Amino acid sequence: MHYIHELKEGLAIAYKAVMANKMRSALTTLGIVIGIVSVTLMGTAIEGLDRAFNTSISKIGADVLYIQKWPWFAGDDWWKYRNRKDIYYQDAIEFQRQMKGVEAVSYGAGMGSGKGIKYKDNIMTNIIIIGSDENYVKTLGAYPEIGRFFNTFESDGGRPVCVLGKDVADGLFPKEDPIGKYVKANGYNFKVVGVLEKQGSMLGLFSLDSRIIIPMKQFVKIFGNRRSVQIIVKVGDKNKIDEAKEEVRGLMRKIRRLPPGKEDDFAINQQEAFTKTFETINMVISIVGLFITGLSLFVGSIGIMNVMFVSVTERTKEIGIRKALGARRRTILLQFLIESAAISLLGGLIGLLIAFPISLIVDQILPTAMPLSIILIAIFTSLLIGVLSGILPAMRASKLDPVEALRYE
Amino acid sequence: MPIINIKKMTKIYQVGLEEVHALRGVDLEVEKNEYVAIMGPSGSGKSTLMNMIGCLDTPTSGLYELNNINVSEMSDNELARIRNKEIGFVFQTFNLLPRSNALHNVELPLIYAGVHAHERKKLATEALEKVGLGDRIFHKPNELSGGQRQRVAIARALVNKPSIILADEPTGNLDSKTGDEIMSLFQKLHEAGNTIILVTHEEYIAEHAHRIIRLRDGIIENDQRIK
Numbered sequence: 001m002h003y004i005h006e007l008k009e010g011l012a013i014a015y016k017a018v019m020a021n022k023m024r025s026a027l028t029t030l031g032i033v034i035g036i037v038s039v040t041l042m043g044t045a046i047e048g049l050d051r052a053f054n055t056s057i058s059k060i061g062a063d064v065l066y067i068q069k070w071p072w073f074a075g076d077d078w079w080k081y082r083n084r085k086d087i088y089y090q091d092a093i094e095f096q097r098q099m100k101g102v103e104a105v106s107y108g109a110g111m112g113s114g115k116g117i118k119y120k121d122n123i124m125t126n127i128i129i130i131g132s133d134e135n136y137v138k139t140l141g142a143y144p145e146i147g148r149f150f151n152t153f154e155s156d157g158g159r160p161v162c163v164l165g166k167d168v169a170d171g172l173f174p175k176e177d178p179i180g181k182y183v184k185a186n187g188y189n190f191k192v193v194g195v196l197e198k199q200g201s202m203l204g205l206f207s208l209d210s211r212i213i214i215p216m217k218q219f220v221k222i223f224g225n226r227r228s229v230q231i232i233v234k235v236g237d238k239n240k241i242d243e244a245k246e247e248v249r250g251l252m253r254k255i256r257r258l259p260p261g262k263e264d265d266f267a268i269n270q271q272e273a274f275t276k277t278f279e280t281i282n283m284v285i286s287i288v289g290l291f292i293t294g295l296s297l298f299v300g301s302i303g304i305m306n307v308m309f310v311s312v313t314e315r316t317k318e319i320g321i322r323k324a325l326g327a328r329r330r331t332i333l334l335q336f337l338i339e340s341a342a343i344s345l346l347g348g349l350i351g352l353l354i355a356f357p358i359s360l361i362v363d364q365i366l367p368t369a370m371p372l373s374i375i376l377i378a379i380f381t382s383l384l385i386g387v388l389s390g391i392l393p394a395m396r397a398s399k400l401d402p403v404e405a406l407r408y409e
Numbered sequence: 410m411p412i413i414n415i416k417k418m419t420k421i422y423q424v425g426l427e428e429v430h431a432l433r434g435v436d437l438e439v440e441k442n443e444y445v446a447i448m449g450p451s452g453s454g455k456s457t458l459m460n461m462i463g464c465l466d467t468p469t470s471g472l473y474e475l476n477n478i479n480v481s482e483m484s485d486n487e488l489a490r491i492r493n494k495e496i497g498f499v500f501q502t503f504n505l506l507p508r509s510n511a512l513h514n515v516e517l518p519l520i521y522a523g524v525h526a527h528e529r530k531k532l533a534t535e536a537l538e539k540v541g542l543g544d545r546i547f548h549k550p551n552e553l554s555g556g557q558r559q560r561v562a563i564a565r566a567l568v569n570k571p572s573i574i575l576a577d578e579p580t581g582n583l584d585s586k587t588g589d590e591i592m593s594l595f596q597k598l599h600e601a602g603n604t605i606i607l608v609t610h611e612e613y614i615a616e617h618a619h620r621i622i623r624l625r626d627g628i629i630e631n632d633q634r635i636k
């Protein structure tokens with residue numbers, strides 16, 4: 001009960017003290033404001049990075065396995081993988097025929113479109129042509145925005161149909177409906193049956209919307225049979241990934257006729273590979289970033305401690321009077337602690353008020369939001385800093401001898 | 410029962426390597442509602458005795474009973490409580506909080522006594538009215554004259570209904586006319602039943618009291634009733 005009382009009185013005294021020296025209080029608070037602004041913006045940026053990564057990565061699908069010659073993170077062993085046999089269309093078909101117990105199996109081969117994709121007078125260059133089957137759409141994590149993906153009949157029959165990525169469709173058909181129209185790719189005509197919804201870029205590396213997807217048999221017609229193919233397995237159940245991985249490995253070894261004891265001559269890649277790497281990078285960036293911005297906060301707290309020491313010395317006589325009238329050590333200690341905590345907390349709140357609109361601006365460039373956790377951490381940290389910075393000066397104040405203090409001029 | 414009972418009080422200060430014997434064995438009894446003046450030249454131990462009586466410090470040896478409470482060996486926190494409840498200080502330099510108004514200054518001892526806001530305002534206002542400043546309770550010290558400031562200090566000293574009022578050169582910073590007004594106020598307070606201890610080096614101020622105690626070299630040289 002008594003503590004609430006003392007807290008109220010302490011706040012009243014703190015308010016008067018801060019107001020008495022507005023310039024000084026403002027400068028002291030500024031240190032914390034800058035510290036909190038940097039820390040919260042750093043936290044927001046890290047959150048943005050996280051989000052950007054997760055959005056990108058979700059395009060791979062957490063439950064999708066990609067079987068190809070190269071592992072995604074080849075590292076120093078790349079020379080080992082260079083000599084591996086390619087995975088060919090025949091292998092993919094055979095695999096698809098034999099693999100059971102998963103939601104979908106597809107395959108894909110990609111080549112750049114040398115001459116570009118043409119429609120009437122419009123031409124799009126730097127487009128990737130992908131050859132696949134009707135199951136490809138299940139592994140994509142995206143669906144046709146208009147029209148449809150090609151079907152089993154069109155895929156098996158190698159019909160000259162295609163599905164366009166969003167950017168390709170927008171570029172070739174700015175004002176028209178693309179469905180049913182014919183585009184020319186590398187000299188061949190394809191009828192557009194669907195346009196995929198916008199997928200964005202994969203980790204900023206390449207755009208998933210600059211693609212055109214055609215049945216594999218057509219792909220083979222254009223580019224020949226000896227192209228390297230990627231087998232894609234959509235497991236369906238995230239919890240069964242490891243099981244599925246083993247089955248896939250067994251089947252691939254069989255198809256590639258690998259004797260037991262010999263190493264795999266293919267890689268089974270999954271989203272996890274990226275996630276693990278990213279998590280490590282993210283942690284390093286977070287620690288370093290927050291540490292550096294934390295330093296500015298530390299400097300701010302030193303500022304508070306300095307000012308509090310000065311304040312205590314300035315008010316020596318006042319402390320003597322209060323003690324003479326009956327203030328106990330604890331009361332004086334609390335009074336100065338509340339003062340430094342109030343200055344610090346005020347700095348924290350002002351910092352948040354400044355950082356929040358800035359985070360909204362950052363959101364325009366890198367989709368992000370100030371995480372609630374950072375806001376709470378900022379408030380708690382500024383309070384903590386206030387208390388820690390103020391404790392030494394407050395202790396000195398509380399220990400003053402009333403007789404000496406009263407004599408101080 | 411005397412309100413102040415001091416027996417064989419000594420106080421030794423350590424100043425660098427030297428020991429200073431400020432009080433060398435003081436015996437003193439003051440009854441309730443006495444009006445005592447303590448006098449002495451510089452170095453007599455007058456200020457030290459005042460600090461002892463006011464519980465701002467504890468003696469090196471000896472007994473001090475204030476209002477039947479043995480305060481000779483109390484801790485800092487306990488002394489603070491005693492000061493709050495039993496002592497009303499009046500200083501030569503007024504010692505008001507410059508940034509607070511008269512009302513808040515008088516409330517201070519009540520705040521430390523844990524009295525709630527509503528009750529506090531009432532008691533503080535009454536105390537200020539008693540010293541004739543009822544119409545200036547929201548004035549800050551720099552808006553008051555010297556005499557008025559000292560009256561605020563006196564109101565503050567009274568507000569917790571202490572056992573003794575301890576005044577250290579209360580008119581030292583005032584002109585003679587205002588000084589006389591303050592001394593009349595003390596007279597009124599004495600007549601109202603308060604116990605007043607006045608510390609001064611001015612003979613004519615001491616003569617307002619009913620008993621004069623003279624200190625020299627750390628002991629009581631003379632203790633005389635004059636009224």
